[in-house]
Amino acid sequence: MNIIWFRRDLRLADNQALASAVSAGECLPIYILDEAEETEISGAGKWWLHQSLDQLNKALDGTMHFFKSSAASIIPQVANEINAKAVYWNNCYEPSFVKRDKEIEEILQKSGVNCQRFEGAHLWKPGAIVKGDGTPYKIFGPYLKASIASGPPPEPLSPPHKLQLKKVTLSGEVHLNDLNLLPKIKWFGGMAARWEPGEAAAKKLLNDFVANRLSHYSKERNYPARDILSRLSPYLHYGELSPATLWHAVQSSRSTTADKGKFLSELTWRDFAYSLLYHFPETVTQSYNVRLQKLRWQYNKALLEKWQKGQTGFPIVDAGMRQMWQTGYMHNRVRMITASFLVKNLLMDWRIGAEWFMDCLVDADLAVNTMNWQWVAGTGLDAAPFFRVFNPVLQSKKYDPDGTYIKTYVPELAGLPKSALHEPWKAKATVLKAAGISLGKDYPLPCIDLQTSVKEALKAFEETKF
DNA sequence: TGAAATGTTGGGGCG
DNA sequence: ACGCCCCAACATTTC
Numbered sequence: 001m002n003i004i005w006f007r008r009d010l011r012l013a014d015n016q017a018l019a020s021a022v023s024a025g026e027c028l029p030i031y032i033l034d035e036a037e038e039t040e041i042s043g044a045g046k047w048w049l050h051q052s053l054d055q056l057n058k059a060l061d062g063t064m065h066f067f068k069s070s071a072a073s074i075i076p077q078v079a080n081e082i083n084a085k086a087v088y089w090n091n092c093y094e095p096s097f098v099k100r101d102k103e104i105e106e107i108l109q110k111s112g113v114n115c116q117r118f119e120g121a122h123l124w125k126p127g128a129i130v131k132g133d134g135t136p137y138k139i140f141g142p143y144l145k146a147s148i149a150s151g152p153p154p155e156p157l158s159p160p161h162k163l164q165l166k167k168v169t170l171s172g173e174v175h176l177n178d179l180n181l182l183p184k185i186k187w188f189g190g191m192a193a194r195w196e197p198g199e200a201a202a203k204k205l206l207n208d209f210v211a212n213r214l215s216h217y218s219k220e221r222n223y224p225a226r227d228i229l230s231r232l233s234p235y236l237h238y239g240e241l242s243p244a245t246l247w248h249a250v251q252s253s254r255s256t257t258a259d260k261g262k263f264l265s266e267l268t269w270r271d272f273a274y275s276l277l278y279h280f281p282e283t284v285t286q287s288y289n290v291r292l293q294k295l296r297w298q299y300n301k302a303l304l305e306k307w308q309k310g311q312t313g314f315p316i317v318d319a320g321m322r323q324m325w326q327t328g329y330m331h332n333r334v335r336m337i338t339a340s341f342l343v344k345n346l347l348m349d350w351r352i353g354a355e356w357f358m359d360c361l362v363d364a365d366l367a368v369n370t371m372n373w374q375w376v377a378g379t380g381l382d383a384a385p386f387f388r389v390f391n392p393v394l395q396s397k398k399y400d401p402d403g404t405y406i407k408t409y410v411p412e413l414a415g416l417p418k419s420a421l422h423e424p425w426k427a428k429a430t431v432l433k434a435a436g437i438s439l440g441k442d443y444p445l446p447c448i449d450l451q452t453s454v455k456e457a458l459k460a461f462e463e464t465k466f
Numbered sequence: 467t468g469a470a471a472t473g474t475t476g477g478g479g480c481g
Numbered sequence: 482a483c484g485c486c487c488c489a490a491c492a493t494t495t496c
Contacts, residue, residue, distance in 0.1 A: 222467080336467070375467090387496045388468050395468090454469090458496060473493065480485085 001082055001166060002027045005075065005089040006064070007097075009120055009239035010056045011199045014156035016118035021088035022160040028082060029165060030065040031056075032074050033179045037096065042364035044328035045237075047188045048197050050181035052238050055198030057176060063165040065173045068180075075104050078170055079113045086114035090239070093126045093274050094366050095281040122271050123153045123243050126278030129271070136279040139382045143272050144265055152251065153244040190326035195234070195362060202235035206249055215255045218262040224320075224331035225404035230263070231329070233363035236270065243267060270368055276381055277367040284370050285351070287379035292386065294464045295379075297349040306447050307342055308356055310409070313446035315421060316396035317341050319409040326409070328362035333399050339376040340390035345453040347460060350377035386461045389454050396422040412443050 004021040006029060012018060021027045031053060041049065057064040067074045079087060087108060091101070105115045119125050129146050130136050137143035182188075196204075209230045220228045235241040246267060250260050280288065287293045306312050310321035320334035330338070335357075342353045354373040358364045374380025378388065400406055403421035407414045413421060415435030420427035425439060425446055432439060439445050 333467085340468090384467080385496085389496090391469060454496095461496085469496090471493100471495075473491100475489100475491080477487105477489095479487085481483105 001025070001084055003075070003079060003082070003084045003087040004029045005087055006031045006056065007089060007239075008092045008237070009090040009242075010052045011202075011240050011242065012056075012059055012159035013199065013203075014120065014242040014245050015090065015159075016120050016157065017088040017090045017116065019157050019160055020116060020118065021086075022163060024086070026164040026166050027088070028065065028078075028084075028168065029060055029063055030067065030074075030078060032067045032069065032071045033181070034071045034100070035069060036100075040094075040096070040358075040366065042359045042361060043183065044188075044191060044360055044362045045234075045364050046181040047183070047191060048195070048234055048328070048362045049238060050176070050179070051197035052240055053176055053179075053181075055200065055240075059199065060163065060165055063167040064176075065167075065170055066176050066179060067172060068174055068178065069172065072100060072104050072107065074172070076107050076111060076113075077172070079108065080111070081170060082166075082168065084113055086116050088116045088118070090118045090120045091125065092121055093278050095277065095284075098278075120242055120244070121239060122274060123147065123247055123268065124150060124271055126271075126275045129275065136275060137272075138276075140269065140272050143275065144268050147268050147271065153247050156242060156245040156248060191328045191362060194327045194329070197234070197238075197240065199240045202232065202241040205230070205232060205235070206241060206246060210249050210253045210255075214250060214253060214259055214263060217255070217259045221262070222333045222399050224334050225400055225402075225408070229332060233365070233368075234329075237363050237365045243270070269371075270365075273365075273367040273371040276371055280381070283374060283380065284366065287350075287377070288374060288381050289379045289383070291464050292377075292379040292461075296460055296463065298347045299349070299352075300346070303346050303447060304342075304348060304352065306444070307338075307346060307348075311444050311447075312341070313425070313444040314341065314392045314396075315403075315406045315410050315413055315424065316392050316400060319400075319406045322409040324357075324360045328360065330361070331405070333395075334405075335372070336376060337390050337392055337395050339373060341392055343377045344386075344389040344457045345392075345448055345450065347453070347457050350374065350379065387458060389457065391450065393423050393450070410443070412437065 002021050002024055004018055004027045009015055075087060108115050124147055129143060129150060213228050216228050220226045232241055232246060236243060247264060250263055276283065307321060310318035312318055317338050320330050320338040324330040339353055342348050343350050350373045354369055358369055371380060375383045378384050378386030403418045406421055413424060415437065416424060420431050424443060437443055
């Protein structure tokens with residue numbers, strides 16, 4: 001008997017470890033909520049993970065064995081208990097996984113248990129796409145080029161025809177509910193209303209995206225009110241959908257080369273993020289740009305809370321922060337706007353923002369989140385320059401021109417005409433009155449002055465020169 | 467996958 | 482016909 005260890009690959013289709021384990025005969029599926037890893041999973045992500053594990057367990061006829069402990073002790077223990085010949089798993093490239101998995105592999109090898117490791121979380125695993133001299137790419141453009149030159153990822157595998165799964169009672173195993181992934185306070189209503197975790201739902205959403213939305217992708221992807229993005233990121237994170245499956249579905253679709261290329265380049269950004277995390281793991285906690293490590297960030301609890309709660313007084317920022325809080329998701333364009341606002345207007349450390357996003361997003365992913373925050377902050381690899389500051393009003397007018405997105409998440413402004421929606425503090429008293437809005441009461445006044453705050457940020461930036 | 471300031475160009479109105 | 486100004490449109494520079 002063999003062990004199939006599920007991790008960030010909560011699917012049956014295109015799962016190399018599962019396919020190999022099944023073809024080797026009877027196997028026993030396990031999932032471990034590693035205590036060390038648990039602290040890194042977002043609040044929203046825990047809700048997602050619970051649903052996803054529930055779905056997977058059902059697809060496995062309820063044979064999944066759950067543990068809440070350290071994987072380094074559980075894996076060898078279970079292997080010993082059932083006298084396993086081998087343990088199968090798919091690799092994951094977060095630094096904590098890499099280190100831990102290596103230790104487990106060594107322990108297993110010492111006790112004569114075979115270790116079968118596979119790929120499947122990326123188009124190209126971190127380390128595979130490197131420059132001619134073996135050093136990692138630091139710029140996305142050349143990375144993308146090299147990735148394309150490496151050819152298409154392998155064709156996805158079908159789900160196994162017949163599972164020979166074993167359910168036994170193992171010492172120390174718990175019920176899914178005992179992983180305590182669901183919060184005691186039921187704040188996840190907004191997420192449950194918008195999301196359906198699990199492999200089957202991922203497949204449905206993928207088909208819908210390719211059939212109905214991909215053909216608008218390159219033109220409309222920046223407009224948060226349009227429902228054009230794939231929304232597949234959480235499924236990719238937990239492995240309910242493999243990147244290779246997504247890649248081939250997009251590539252073989254009837255959309256234009258422009259739309260396919262744009263989308264696949266975005267998908268490649270995900271690989272690039274993992275490549276950066278793999279080669280520069282210290283960037284999770286440190287600005288990559290050494291000069292900017294000296295930047296004097298400000299910390300203001302009251303302002304931070306306004307940002308977190310979507311009460312800054314800037315409608316597009318508030319809409320984004322509330323969308324995330326309510327649904328566990330935020331449109332990509334608005335992620336950039338809200339992040340830029342925290343870093344460049346409130347001059348707060350990007351790590352504070354990164355942490356908040358990690359806790360609120362159902363698609364929270366250490367590699368992607370770290371890269372994107374460092375990009376916005378201008379501290380990272382291949383990042384925007386620090387002085388590239390998004391003006392939330394201009395961005396709002398440009399990407400949410402009729403205010404549909406704002407009105408959805410900031411309903412108290414719904415009565416305003418679109419000419420006043422993007423900067424209500426400039427609206428005439430009569431307009432505000434007609435909309436039944438008293439600024440500072442029904443909706444906050446701007447928490448900072450845009451021009452002054454940008455000047456402050458640039459001043460702090462200048463100071464890092466010395 | 468900025469924004470604002472500054473510079474350049476060219477068409478058109480006008481004396 | 483010509484120079485002059487205005488200004489929109491676009492390009493370049495700077496933060």
